[in-house]
Amino acid sequence: MQLEDKVAIVTGSASGFGEAIARRYAAEGASVVCADLNDQLGKKVAEEIGAAYVHADVADRDDVRTMVRTAVDRYGRLDTMVNNAGITHVNRPMLDVREDEFDRIFDVNVKSIYLAALEVVPLMREQGGGCILNTASTAGLRPRPGLTWYNASKGAAITMTKSMAAELGPDNIRVNAICPVAGDTPLLPSFLGANSREAFEATVPLGRLCTSEDVAKAALWLASDEASFITGVAFPVDGGRGV
Numbered sequence: 001m002q003l004e005d006k007v008a009i010v011t012g013s014a015s016g017f018g019e020a021i022a023r024r025y026a027a028e029g030a031s032v033v034c035a036d037l038n039d040q041l042g043k044k045v046a047e048e049i050g051a052a053y054v055h056a057d058v059a060d061r062d063d064v065r066t067m068v069r070t071a072v073d074r075y076g077r078l079d080t081m082v083n084n085a086g087i088t089h090v091n092r093p094m095l096d097v098r099e100d101e102f103d104r105i106f107d108v109n110v111k112s113i114y115l116a117a118l119e120v121v122p123l124m125r126e127q128g129g130g131c132i133l134n135t136a137s138t139a140g141l142r143p144r145p146g147l148t149w150y151n152a153s154k155g156a157a158i159t160m161t162k163s164m165a166a167e168l169g170p171d172n173i174r175v176n177a178i179c180p181v182a183g184d185t186p187l188l189p190s191f192l193g194a195n196s197r198e199a200f201e202a203t204v205p206l207g208r209l210c211t212s213e214d215v216a217k218a219a220l221w222l223a224s225d226e227a228s229f230i231t232g233v234a235f236p237v238d239g240g241r242g243v
Contacts, residue, residue: 002224004029007075009067011058011112012085014041016185017135020212021082021219023049028220033071036085058085059107061115068119077127080223081120083113084135088187094148102149109153113160121168129172131223134161135215136177138238154179158234165232174231176222181238183210205240 008025012018014036026032026049034049035056036042046053054070056063071078087108089097113134124130139147140154161177168175181204182188188209192200201208218237221227236242 001029002220002226003080006030006079006223007033007071007077008080008082008223009033009035009071009078010082010084011035011056011067011116012135013045014038016187017180017183017212017215018082018084019045020216021084022046022051024213024216024220025080025223026051028224030080031075033067033074035067058083058112058115059104061118064112064115064119068116068123072123078120078123078130079127080131080133081116082133082135082219082223083116084133085112086135086187088147088150091146091192093146097149105149105153106156109150110156110160113157117164121171121173124173125171130174132164132168132173132175133219133222134158134175134177136161136179136234138179138181138236138242141179141234141236142242161234162232169231174227176227176231177234178215178218178222179234179236179238179242180210180215181236181241183212183215185212203241204238205243208239210237210239 008030010018010022013022013034022032022034032051034046034051035054043053052074054067056067089101134157136157137154139151140158143151158177161175165175214237
């Protein structure tokens with residue numbers, strides 16, 4: 001039980017990577033708060049793993065505050081904040097992306113990390129430490145045409161992660177990013193656009209897409225005491241795609 005007696009919030013936990021992380025954390029002994037906009041699926045996941053559920057738009061300060069308060073009120077503390085919720089635009093030329101799409105991508109993928117920090121950093125400082133995990137992407141490490149604004153949002157998430165780690169290290173708060181390659185999640189069709197799955201898989205040395213379990217295993221290790229000296233990393237979960 002690698003996370004016994006730990007408390008974690010996982011955003012975007014109704015499906016995909018977030019669901020797998022929440023399930024793995026609960027299986028490893030953590031008390032989990034699941035947060036999502038999809039109440040039907042989010043509540044289902046929470047019920048199945050014995051977690052709390054909170055309806056939360058991660059780009060809304062009040063929702064983020066309520067999410068963190070729920071963890072503290074129910075479990076008494078917060079050890080790990082997983083900023084996993086994310087969105088993208090459909091793979092297409094950069095000038096075809098609408099301004100409102102751009103704004104929402106940066107609100108969900110970037111501003112959410114800032115808003116979560118406002119709430120959890122003072123709490124973790126008071127507790128004597130904690131762990132923050134940001135789900136970034138290989139798109140932030142090795143950007144390619146067609147997803148320019150999404151790539152930029154994940155590049156920002158990676159830079160934020162590194163800067164946060166440097167600033168919060170003296171408070172014993174570790175901050176890391178997970179960088180998956182495209183995976184079997186609800187966002188996959190948007191990532192691929194007109195490209196075929198087979199063509200994309202051919203660019204991955206290990207020959208397949210990322211699975212939610214691949215990401216959950218990485219998130220488990222980074223949140224565990226086994227990674228107590230690991231901070232400021234952008235951890236690829238990409239089958240060698242970034243090589």
